[in-house]
Amino acid sequence: MSGEGQAGAVLGGLAESEQLEQRPQPTRERPRRGLGRWLLPTYVTIAFAFLMIPIVYTFVFSFNDSVKSNIAWRGFTFDKWLNVCNVEGGAVCQAFGNSIVIGLVATVLATTLGTMIAIALVRYRFRARSAISLLLFLPMATPEVVLGAGLAAQFLAVGVPKDMLTIILAHTMFCISFVVVTVKARVASLDPALEEAGRDLYGSPSQVFWRVTFPLLLPGILAAALLSFALSFDDFIITNFNSGSVSTFPKYIYISAARGIPAEANVIASAVFLFAMILVITVQVSRAAREKRLAKLS
Amino acid sequence: MAFAAFATAEAQPQAPRKRSAIALVLLAPGIAYLVLFFLTPLVSLLLTSLQVQSEFGDIGEFDYAFNWQNYVDVVTSYWPHILRSFGYALVATVLALVISYPIAYFIGVKARSKPLLQGILLVLVIAPFFISFLLRTLAWKQVLSDESFIITSLKALSLMAPDAHFTGTPFAVIFGLTYNFIPFMTLPLYTTLERLDLRYLEAGGDLYASPATVFRKVTVPLSMPGIVAGTLLTFIPAAGDYVNASRDFLGGPGTQMMGNVIEANFLVLLNYPAAAALSIILMAAILILVGIYVKRSGTEDLL
Numbered sequence: 001m002s003g004e005g006q007a008g009a010v011l012g013g014l015a016e017s018e019q020l021e022q023r024p025q026p027t028r029e030r031p032r033r034g035l036g037r038w039l040l041p042t043y044v045t046i047a048f049a050f051l052m053i054p055i056v057y058t059f060v061f062s063f064n065d066s067v068k069s070n071i072a073w074r075g076f077t078f079d080k081w082l083n084v085c086n087v088e089g090g091a092v093c094q095a096f097g098n099s100i101v102i103g104l105v106a107t108v109l110a111t112t113l114g115t116m117i118a119i120a121l122v123r124y125r126f127r128a129r130s131a132i133s134l135l136l137f138l139p140m141a142t143p144e145v146v147l148g149a150g151l152a153a154q155f156l157a158v159g160v161p162k163d164m165l166t167i168i169l170a171h172t173m174f175c176i177s178f179v180v181v182t183v184k185a186r187v188a189s190l191d192p193a194l195e196e197a198g199r200d201l202y203g204s205p206s207q208v209f210w211r212v213t214f215p216l217l218l219p220g221i222l223a224a225a226l227l228s229f230a231l232s233f234d235d236f237i238i239t240n241f242n243s244g245s246v247s248t249f250p251k252y253i254y255i256s257a258a259r260g261i262p263a264e265a266n267v268i269a270s271a272v273f274l275f276a277m278i279l280v281i282t283v284q285v286s287r288a289a290r291e292k293r294l295a296k297l298s
Numbered sequence: 299m300a301f302a303a304f305a306t307a308e309a310q311p312q313a314p315r316k317r318s319a320i321a322l323v324l325l326a327p328g329i330a331y332l333v334l335f336f337l338t339p340l341v342s343l344l345l346t347s348l349q350v351q352s353e354f355g356d357i358g359e360f361d362y363a364f365n366w367q368n369y370v371d372v373v374t375s376y377w378p379h380i381l382r383s384f385g386y387a388l389v390a391t392v393l394a395l396v397i398s399y400p401i402a403y404f405i406g407v408k409a410r411s412k413p414l415l416q417g418i419l420l421v422l423v424i425a426p427f428f429i430s431f432l433l434r435t436l437a438w439k440q441v442l443s444d445e446s447f448i449i450t451s452l453k454a455l456s457l458m459a460p461d462a463h464f465t466g467t468p469f470a471v472i473f474g475l476t477y478n479f480i481p482f483m484t485l486p487l488y489t490t491l492e493r494l495d496l497r498y499l500e501a502g503g504d505l506y507a508s509p510a511t512v513f514r515k516v517t518v519p520l521s522m523p524g525i526v527a528g529t530l531l532t533f534i535p536a537a538g539d540y541v542n543a544s545r546d547f548l549g550g551p552g553t554q555m556m557g558n559v560i561e562a563n564f565l566v567l568l569n570y571p572a573a574a575a576l577s578i579i580l581m582a583a584i585l586i587l588v589g590i591y592v593k594r595s596g597t598e599d600l601l
Contacts, residue, residue, distance in 0.1 A: 234427070
């Protein structure tokens with residue numbers, strides 16, 4: 001089941017690989033026989049089916065004509081999709097709206113702060129570099145429950161009441177490190193010659209930054225922003241410690257889990273899922289198209 | 299994304315230039331933010347963990363002190379939860395690694411010549427991230443409930459005792475943890491396997507190594523950074539998780555982990571020092587384990 005025995009198959013697969021065409025063909029091709037050839041693809045198919053089960057379940061039960069709890073299948077309906085906000089005085093939609101607002105504000109804050117750090121880390125020399133790297137790594141290596149309890153203990157000690165603001169502060173904190181790592185890779189791959197060219201053409205530092213550096217970093221920054229939003233939107237553990245009475249979408253689900261989740265929650269989750277998938281697929285397809293164009297040019 | 303984070307975090311040869319005044323301006327706001335909302339809270343947590351109950355105070359009122367006794371108290375009353383957290387997380391991490399490696403290998407190596415297939419499979423790996431983590435876990439609770447098709451079939455086939463349950467058992471919690479963290483394992487594995495130079499495998503084969511030996515002596519050592527990143531990305535959140543083990547999700551009264559106890563003490567019992575002491579223990583244990591693990595696997599440049 002593990003990759004054992006597959007290493008040989010790689011040799012056979014090499015011949016078809018476009019990128020490796022220039023290389024001499026492997027001398028010892030290993031034709032895969034019967035079972036072994038299908039073992040890995042079959043396993044991967046089953047594994048993906050397994051990964052998809054809860055997603056399909058959530059989607060299917062968003063069409064369930066449920067009354068209170070959404071457990072037994074009672075028939076197909078579009079009602080829940082059409083009247084999402086009509087349940088419990090719109091509590092689901094309220095929670096969803098809060099999640100969106102928190103996600104957007106935290107994303108803007110974290111992306112700005114993180115991008116600045118990433119540029120500084122790659123471009124400049126300064127003391128305490130290793131201490132700063134450690135400070136950036138630690139939040140990613142700390143369990144969420146500790147991050148959440150720590151912030152809550154601090155807010156308690158200072159006497160700050162928990163509300164939307166405390167959630168936003170918490171989310172920004174854990175997103176920064178992920179932004180730094182994502183953007184840093186992009187800064188590192190940037191060709192300094194492009195900025196030099198800008199300066200040689202008498203561009204002022206700010207012109208060079210906004211006209212050359214920033215547009216080149218933009219894909220990395222956007223990826224970091226999407227990641228931040230996704231992390232913030234789906235965060236439950238840290239939110240639970242720092243939200244007081246404010247509801248977010250994950251918190252709403254956690255609290256309703258005891259008495260049964262309304263199908264409307266499935267509707268919102270499914271809609272978000274479809275939206276995110278369309279977004280990701282569009283990005284993938286357009287990137288593939290661009291690469292094809294570039295490949296033709298060269 | 300996050301998982302690529304660890305894989306790309308390897309030290310790259312950089313040529314930092316001078317002008318540290320600008321660097322300071324760029325760094326100051328973000329670093330100040332992390333000091334204020336990450337580092338200081340850890341100090342608060344440490345101070346809170348040493349507090350004593352106010353003498354005439356209400357529930358949830360504490361005074362600063364150096365009460366080390368709190369640590370002794372939480373360890374004596376919650377040691378099963380502490381062991382459970384690390385035990386469940388360890389088993390889930392190993393399972394996730396065993397399940398994910400072939401997936402990552404297929405996407406990163408076998409599908410390398412087919413970019414479209416590779417793209418589709420990668421989207422499918424991250425697809426679970428786009429649907430609420432809590433709803434996914436609840437979906438499993440329904441799919442594996444006592445009345446569900448799967449469990450009734452297993453009972454009909456006598457593979458399960460007629461009065462046995464799946465949800466509410468340690469198996470269900472480990473199952474949930476494994477499922478939820480498979481993408482965190484698969485992606486870092488994929489990023490290293492994707493860059494694996496296949497000529498090394500050829501060389502192994504040319505030297506008459508069996509495919510199994512090539513895998514053990516070449517593929518696995520070369521994918522070590524991915525294995526380390528993936529296991530850390532799975533183990534750390536799994537050890538601190540309390541959603542899967544919660545009674546309303548896949549757990550039961552006998553499956554509570556450290557996260558559940560921290561949550562209960564902090565948010566329900568208002569016993570802040572106990573929650574803080576447990577958090578400090580969890581954090582310290584993880585940092586020590588991670589430190590040893592990273593050292594022993596020889597991937598220190600990960601930091």
